[in-house]
Amino acid sequence: MITLSSIAGLLAGFVHALSGPDHLAAIAPLAADSDRRAWVIGLRWGIGHSIGAIIVGFLALFLQNSLHINIVSSFSEKIVGLMLIGVGLWGYNKACRIHIHDHEHAHDDSGHAHAHAHSLMQNHDDKPAHIHTHAALAMGAFHGLAGGAHIFGVLPALAMPSTIDAVFYLIFFGAGTITAMAGFASVMGIASKKMHAKGEAGYKIMMKSFSTAAIMVGVVWLAI
Secondary structure (H helix, E strand, C coil), X not given: CHHHHHHHHHHHHHHHHHHCHHHHHHHHHHHXXXXXXXXXXXXXXXXXXXXXHHHHHHHHHHCCCCCCHHHHHHHHHHHHHHHHHHHHHHHHHHHHHEEEEEEEEEECCEEEEEEEEEECCCCCCCCCCCCCHHHHHHHHHHHHHCHXXXXXXXXXXXXXXXXXXXXXXXXXXXXXXXXXHHHHHHHHHHHHHHHHHHCHHHHHHHHHHHHHHHHHHHHHHHHC
């Protein structure tokens, strides 16, 4: 049963991560801004989500009669909504200010150009943009505490025949979530890099689209 519960948790985590438009909307603007290490954004979001879901799962397992999951979930959903709107506004502002151009680089005595994205307020001596792993971790944690994670993570764990099965289910649920979101963020990073290479207009459209989606989903989360 441990093997079956582990497989079930892994698959549930994978499906849960990729089936939530709020998850994808939260990650896409951050990943698109971090094309070379975008997978780290997904990894940190997945870790945060796993921490949140596992906390709720363990509390539900051991404090079933005294834990009001709906209160935790409702509060977390509002926080997620605000964070999604914040990420969307940041991404939209980033898209409006971005400037993409070429730099010459020398490698093994041969020079060639790379496309680089810079804010209009940023000079070439500034350090590269910080990979927004802390934001991803925080958003993932609140997503893990919110309602969707309970359907795929907490409720199946409570239905397991033993506590050890439930624990393994929750652990592998987290592993599935982390793997799925790291993969999604990596794809977003590759897409972002290709848009960089094609020029400024396409990259701006992509960032504005992702950011608008994040804002819309955030508004929905606040409204429900």
